[in-house]
Amino acid sequence: MPPYTWRSLVQRARQLWRGSLQLRTVAITVFFSTIAVTIISGYMSISIATNLYDARKSQAIAEARQATVTTQDLFDSSVTPNGTIDVEAVNQTAVTTIRSVASSPGGTQFAILRTPGQTTAVTMTPRSTGGLDISVITPELRDQVAQDDGLLYTQAVSLDGEDALDPGLVVGSVFEVPTAGQYELYLVYNVRDVQQTLDFVQQTLVIGSLLLVATIGLVTFLVTRLAINPVRVAAETAEKLADGQLEERIPVRGEDVIATLGRSFNRMADSLQRQITQLAALSRVQQRFVSDVSHELRTPLTTIRLAGDVLYEQRDQFNPTTARTAELLHAQVDRFEVMLADLLEMSRYDAGAVEIDTEPTNLVRLVEESLEAIRPIAEERGSELRLVAPGGYFEAEVDARRIRRILQNLLGNAVDHGEGHPIVVYVDSDREAVAIAVRDYGVGMDAAQLERVFDRFWRADPSRQRTTGGTGLGLAIATEDAQLHGGNIDVWSVPGEGTCFRVTLPRERGATIDHSPIELPPVDPLEPVLDSGGGDDDA
Incomplete structure (x- = not known):
């Protein structure tokens, strides 16, 4: 089994990308530099290839035109005064002349073909270079050349080479043979040398582009390192200051903006x-x-x-x-x-x-005891107490005295601010956490009051008559007690709808929690109670 899955590798790469400004800077610079260099190199390669091909094509056309003119002159000058001509002898001389005129570094082949569809008294034997595949001269090219409009026509072809096909160029023209009619002259040029030159140029451009991109990446890395290192030092120093190491400072050198x-x-x-x-x-x-x-x-x-x-x-x-x-x-x-x-x-x-002294404690029993302690005051205020405990892993390692103090404080607040409405206490748990929620249906609190509800010596309504007394330190102490267990206290409140405090604690001492078994606010169970105007106390 591989040590890393694709998902973990992607996750590590994503974290590295997000966590390194230098990596992002170098990667983005190299990416866009690669695009720019590729476009420029491609343009240069196309331009060089076009120029090389056009130059070679112009040279081939010039040679073909000269060979055609020379051949035509040779046949015209070979006519005797009585109008006769030794066609085959002149044809042999024309072949020698064509070979001397059309010479190319890559090798030049030729073919003399009779234009189809003619009827003459004399017919000249077609000639071609040994080994030339006449099929490279396509019918389309022959039709264009046979028009005899004074133009030379070209066509790119592929020729059989030593190891592979070589690029080639065919140039076609026509000339008149006295007494034998119209013939077509095709010069076939092997332009392998042009392709080799183009390959060398393209290879040079590719290597140069790669070296240029690598140089840009290296220079960007060095520049960003010089610029980002001081920022990294500042960030590390700031982290140390945030951790309480107040004596940490940034080393300063030079007079620039970083200094x-x-x-x-x-x-x-x-x-x-x-x-x-x-x-x-x-x-x-x-x-x-x-x-x-x-x-x-x-x-x-x-x-x-x-x-x-x-x-x-x-x-x-x-x-x-x-x-x-x-x-x-x-x-x-x-x-x-x-x-x-x-x-x-x-x-x-x-x-x-x-310090806390924890022991396995049944939280349901602890809540029941707290409810019994507050019951006389609740009945005096007209508030019904109700316990909702659907079942679960209710035994947890807690300091019972401190949890009881939290409950007394939350229940006292619920009685004081519950306006005589029922008070519901929820207890639930799972394998990792236990939770207790105290819900009243009284006056509630607005957003500004919620922000200060856990502040020391703060009361939501100092003028309100309190049945349970209070110093303004109860919720602050309750929060400290919960955090001492590794838990927390959350609050939900809406004006006119009531308030709910939820205490969430780990079941085992020293464990961490990231969720609560009870929603905030919990699912409201009071509809049947309110509809019936009361009911038996489940606590």
Whole structure:
């Protein structure tokens, strides 16, 4: 079995083509140069061939005309005063004369043929060069020559050569033999020398064209290498800067435009390094401040909690105003503890000091427990809770405490923004991933709100009364918890139609996922529930 299939080779070639600017530049230059050189070489070859053929044809016509005139003069001068002529003797002399006049480097053959259809008292014997195939003189050419209009006619033919057919040229004319009528003179020229010259010229043009294209390709490669190498260095340096290697710089040499680009890039990198360093230092100070303040607040908060609990337990002994104050103090201390816990959790994530303790967990059971915990609040708001779990590989390696915290946050948001409509929780999975989706049918969010829904301390509607409290850090912490498992949280929302948050996690710790078993939004199962005005709780 070959190591590479055609598809993989095509894919590798496509990646190489897309990834190399130098390759594309050289290939395009060579391609168009090849087309241009081919057109020019073809034009030159055709022009040279035409000129060589025309020159050889003109020479053949000139020789044929001279041979015809000489032959005619010979026969005319051989007539005796009494009007008689020795036709055969003159014919022999004419053959010698024709051979001396029509001599060509490639060899010249001739044929003297009687024009058909004549009736004369004397007939001259036709003559031809030994070995000449009379069939090369076509009937069409003989018909043209027999017209005796004073013109010479030519025709290109193929002649038998030593190893193969050679190109040839036949020139035909007529002359009058006294007492014997009209005869046709055909000179057959072998123009093998012209073809050899043309072959040599064409071979030279092909070799020269190939060398020219190769030279153009080499020069283009060298020029593009000089021009692209600095760009490649800049790209590699930019990649290193993007990876956090802020000390990387482009080496600068010379005073040309590339050097100017390098200096400008380095100044930009220096500026970015200073700003990123300042921002990183400020971020560390901020994180340290939040962490220190959160830790420092725990001690006085504990004291306040103890004092508040005492007052809260004895509120029945106070007057109504003082009792209400004790209740408010107790509620706000609870909210303050939640906020402090969230701040401490975010500071741990920012410091990279968070670890998870995973174990095989049945997510359906985990969701059922979370639903039972939120049920009293949901019933108070008039929202029905429903669980949709069609079946699958529900056990996954997760940190149950963190997944429970994600569910509590998503369910709390659904209750607060669900407007008393049903809340549906979906659980599904496949062999690679598990997913939980929480769907409400409340107010929903627009596109601008969706962009900020996971920001810290951001709320879609700060004025909305919340039943479950909240600090504005819940979704940010939920996102961190999901990413800590190697998963993610997606959201879908349409104003007036509700919101759906989907948590997707790998079934095995350390695995990667590229899909979710649940669509977003999931297939809506609430039509029968809404039509019937409620129903039994499947959770």
